[in-house]
Amino acid sequence: MRALDQLRFAAWALAFHRLRTGLCLLGISIGVTAVVLLTSLGEGARRYVHGQFQSLGSNLVFVVPGHSETAGAMPGVGGAPNDLSLDDALALQRALRQAERVVPVSMGSETVANRERHKQVLVLGSTRDFLDARHLRLRSGENLPEMEWERSRSVILLGGELARELFPGQNPVGAKVRVGDRRLRVLGVIDDHGQQVGLDIGLMGLVPVATAMSMYDETSLFRILVQVRAHADVDGVLDDIHDVLYERHGEEDFTVITQDSVSGALGSILGALTLALAGIASVSLAVAGIGIMNVMLVSVSERTPEVGLLRALGAGRAQVRGVFLWEAILIAGVGGLLGLGLSWLSTQALGWYLPAFDATPPAWAVAAALGVSVAVGLVFGVLPANKATRLDPVLALRGK
């Protein structure tokens, strides 16, 4: 029997039982849709997070005070035994030739007020390089001035949303705001288009690093950002940072984190999540497969006389098995294609609602869903097909 004839014979049989075939197709296509859609969401989430990390700035290395072994706490969390001082940052800037920028960051929470309007926000202390290092832009006004890091100046950049809240309908550039017990002049407003992981740019103030440190009465920086030049040897830079700080501190009371390691860790977590989602979705595919098996079993029982006839006409056991297997594979394959169509529509709809969230299904999920659905047909078609194969032709002809 030729493959094309097998397919045609199977298609005829399926076409004859429209309702049953239709329900089966529905089941398998929902299963495939679930797999493709959930993996798309997982992949979308992974891409989204990855994109967010990209927008943090490329090739960023973070130096945070404290070391997990010496501090006994998570790096950067809890009290650090030794400061990461502004001098450390300056030393790094002098020593690191492969660094595009070295940006000290001090952080605290302060109330920023314009007359009676006030808001408690994060106020960072840094340098004018901060915006570039984190791929931020000014919406209006100008950046922090070029100045020595140790000098304090009574100026501030406001996040876009903070500016809107404190100065509704007005241009805040040039106005004065109260930050704690100081009065600072607003130099510019940061464009808060696009949110970033871990930092609400819109609700933030940015002041010169020395200003922030004296405001918070801190001697330690929150962290030092080192932006490595493109194509630079990141590992070499990490070694250099380590050497410089170790020489200055005499011990390893700091931690160097690369952006890649953080985004890589998150990426693998989200990858695992995607797989888990795919696993959950496969359950529905398996259920659909059992549905196919049921339908095929009914079909075999119903067509017992036909099986007897086929045997009488000279069809071998293998050919009878083929007839029913092809039906199962066909139903699963067509269901899989329908499911792909359905999930394409769904992701399109999702993209329409959430343009920022790119939920394009990964190619492997599409291929796998189709492959798995055909495999489901094959696996769950075997039992009914074997049942048909084992029928005694004489009894089968009599419908038994």
Next chain:
Amino acid sequence: MIELEGIGRAYHMGEEVLHALAEVDLTIEAGEHVAIMGPSGSGKSTLLNVIGLLDRATSGCYRFEGRDVTNLADEELSQLRQRRIGFVFQSYHLVARLDAIGNVELPMVFAGLPRKERRRRAEAALDAVGLADRMEHRPAEMSGGQRQRVAIARSTIMNPGLLLADEPTGNLDTASGTQVLELLGGMNREGLTLIVVTHDPAVARRAQRVLILGDGRLVREWRGDEVTSLEQLFGLPESEGPA
């Protein structure tokens, strides 16, 4: 063409053993027209199925076209059925979703013949049984006689040497039945060996030999032209019939 020696077919029903056929010795030459008669449960259909290689004897030896087929593998039996043996059933056994051409094509589909050749041969065969105008009708759109003629076209499409018919006119009125029997008779005259299971003396009368089965055994044999009535076939004492 067919040589049965001591053929038995036993069924195990729990503890009991049912002998559907016992010690059947039978030789049928190529081109013969044989009728098998007997009361229900006498083993007519079982004998037909054993001869048609659909069922296996549990004892004895069967030679088909000179070849011992008693212990052939399932696939080889399928091949023989496909190439050498045609079946016609009382209830036609047409595939409801296929039209007349599709049904006639079926054996050729399983034999792997190319589509064009199948179509050409199926059309010719349907034409030969007088159904040129019903080629694309489904079974449900045809009368019983027409359905049986489709079945006959299907059973002979592979040019078998042997045609087995189990009550071929059982579901038909006299006119359609006669048409079907004439069709079968014509094929027999062209050399096809024909074995018909029937309980209708009018059908048996057309055969050269009429075998009477009782309790799984061949009890008697008549010439076709001797057959007049059921009473004659079954009712008279054994000595009256030629053994």
